[in-house]
Amino acid sequence: MSRLIFSVHQINEYVRNLLNRDPILQEIWVRGEISNLKIHTSGHIYFTLKDQNSRIRCVLFRQYKKDLQFLPADGMKVLVKGQISLYSRDGQYQIYVLDMEKDGIGDLYEAFEAMKKRLKEEGLFAPEHKKPIPPYPKKIAVITSPTGAAVRDIINVVHRRYPCVDILVVPVLVQGHAAPKQIEAALDYVNTRDDIDTVILGRGGGSLEELWAFNEEVVARAIWRSKIPVISAVGHETDFTIADFVADLRAPTPSAAGELAVPMLEHILKMLSILNRRLTDGMRNILNDKRQRVEYIRRSYVFKYPDRTLQQRRQQLDQVYTKLCTSYGGLVEAKRQLLSKMAISLDALSPLAVLGRGYALVTHRPAEKVISSIELLQEGHEIRVFFQDGSADCSVHKIKKENWLNESTHR
Numbered sequence: 001m002s003r004l005i006f007s008v009h010q011i012n013e014y015v016r017n018l019l020n021r022d023p024i025l026q027e028i029w030v031r032g033e034i035s036n037l038k039i040h041t042s043g044h045i046y047f048t049l050k051d052q053n054s055r056i057r058c059v060l061f062r063q064y065k066k067d068l069q070f071l072p073a074d075g076m077k078v079l080v081k082g083q084i085s086l087y088s089r090d091g092q093y094q095i096y097v098l099d100m101e102k103d104g105i106g107d108l109y110e111a112f113e114a115m116k117k118r119l120k121e122e123g124l125f126a127p128e129h130k131k132p133i134p135p136y137p138k139k140i141a142v143i144t145s146p147t148g149a150a151v152r153d154i155i156n157v158v159h160r161r162y163p164c165v166d167i168l169v170v171p172v173l174v175q176g177h178a179a180p181k182q183i184e185a186a187l188d189y190v191n192t193r194d195d196i197d198t199v200i201l202g203r204g205g206g207s208l209e210e211l212w213a214f215n216e217e218v219v220a221r222a223i224w225r226s227k228i229p230v231i232s233a234v235g236h237e238t239d240f241t242i243a244d245f246v247a248d249l250r251a252p253t254p255s256a257a258g259e260l261a262v263p264m265l266e267h268i269l270k271m272l273s274i275l276n277r278r279l280t281d282g283m284r285n286i287l288n289d290k291r292q293r294v295e296y297i298r299r300s301y302v303f304k305y306p307d308r309t310l311q312q313r314r315q316q317l318d319q320v321y322t323k324l325c326t327s328y329g330g331l332v333e334a335k336r337q338l339l340s341k342m343a344i345s346l347d348a349l350s351p352l353a354v355l356g357r358g359y360a361l362v363t364h365r366p367a368e369k370v371i372s373s374i375e376l377l378q379e380g381h382e383i384r385v386f387f388q389d390g391s392a393d394c395s396v397h398k399i400k401k402e403n404w405l406n407e408s409t410h411r
Contacts (some may be wrong), residue, residue: 016086025084034076035207057094064098065163067283077107108208112215124224125245131229133249137197137207138167140261141190146171150204150254153214157258174203179213187222202233214241223247233257361386
C-alpha cells in the first residue's frame with residue numbers, strides 16, 4: 001500500500017488555504033488585551049492579543065497603522081478587525097490586523113496608573129529627592145537575575161568602560177509572585193554595606209505582566225528609602241515601570257545603565273593627559289617669564305652700579321634736607337613777625353596803656369567791680385581809683401550828672 005507523504009511546507013500551506021477559504025475568518029472582530037507589543041524598524045507592529053484563558057499573535061502592517069486614531073500600548077483592551085491566516089514559515093496562525101478600536105484599559109494597566117498617581121502624590125517621584133550618581137564609583141551592586149542577558153550586558157559594558165570598578169551581583173527573581181519581596185530584600189541588604197557606591201536594578205524586556213514585579217509598591221518604597229543612588233534599567237526603551245519613576249536615574253536598557261553608572265576610563269586618561277600637558281606648558285611659561293624678569297633685573301642700572309644709585313639717593317636726600325631747613329626757617333620768621341604784630345596790637349588795647357595817658361580806672365570797694373557810669377554810684381560809696389603808678393581809696397561825697405566830655409571839647 002502506497003503512502004502519501006507531505007512536506008512541512010505543504011502541510012502549512014494546506015492549513016493556510018483552509019483558513020483563507022473560511023468566510024468567517026476573513027473579516028472578524030476579536031476583543032482582547034494587548035501584550036508583548038513591539039514596533040519594528042520597518043513600521044510594522046507585532047503584538048499578542050490575550051484574554052484570561054488564551055492568546056493569539058497579531059501583526060499590524062505599516063499601511064494600516066497610519067489610519068489608527070491612537071498608538072497601541074501594552075495593557076490596552078482593544079477590538080481588532082482582521083483576517084486570520086497561517087504564517088507558513090513558522091506554522092503559527094495569527095490575525096492580520098486591518099483596523100483597531102479602543103475597548104477600555106486593561107486591568108494591569110489600570111492598576112499601574114492608579115499606583116503611579118498615588119505614589120506621585122506622596123512625593124516618591126519628586127526631582128528634589130533624586131540622589132546624584134557618583135562619577136567615579138569603586139563598587140557597584142547589580143540586582144537582577146543571575147542567568148539573564150541583562151546581567152551579562154551590564155558587566156560587559158561596565159568592565160569595558162571602567163575596568164577598575166568592582167561589581168557585586170545580587171541574584172533575585174525578576175518576575176513572578178516571589179520577585180517583589182526578593183528585590184526589596186536585595187535593596188535593603190546592599191544598603192547595609194559601606195562599600196557600595198551605586199545600585200543598578202534591572203532586567204531585560206518583556207510584557208507588562210513579566211515586568212510587573214517592578215511595579216509593586218514594596219519595590220518602589222525600597223528604592224525610595226535606599227541611601228545609595230539607584231539606577232533603574234528595566235526592559236527596553238519603550239518600557240516604563242514604577243521603579244523607573246522612583247529611581248534616582250532611569251536607563252532605557254541594562255546596557256545603557258552600565259554606561260550611566262561609570263565613566264569611560266579612556267576618556268579620563270585622555271583628559272588627564274591633556275591637563276598634564278597644559279600644566280607642564282603653563283609651568284614652563286611661568287618659569288620662562290620669571291627667568292626673563294630676573295635677567296632684566298640683573299642687567300638693570302641698580303644692580304650694575306649700586307654705588308652710583310646710593311650716591312644719587314644721598315644727594316637727593318641732602319637736597320630735600322636743605323629745602324626743609326629753608327622752608328622751616330622762613331616759616332619760623334614769619335610766625336615771629338606775626339607774633340610781634342599781635343603783641344603791639346595787644347599793647348595798644350591794654351588798659352595799662354590807657355592809664356599811662358592820664359586816665360584812671362574806678363572800681364567799687366571791696367568788690368573791685370569796674371564803674372563805667374555815674375548811674376552805678378551813690379553818695380557815701382567807697383571806691384578805689386587806679387592810676388598808672390598806684391591806686392587811691394576814696395569816698396563819694398557828691399554826684400554831679402553832666403557831660404564833661406562834650407564840655408571839654410567845646411572849651
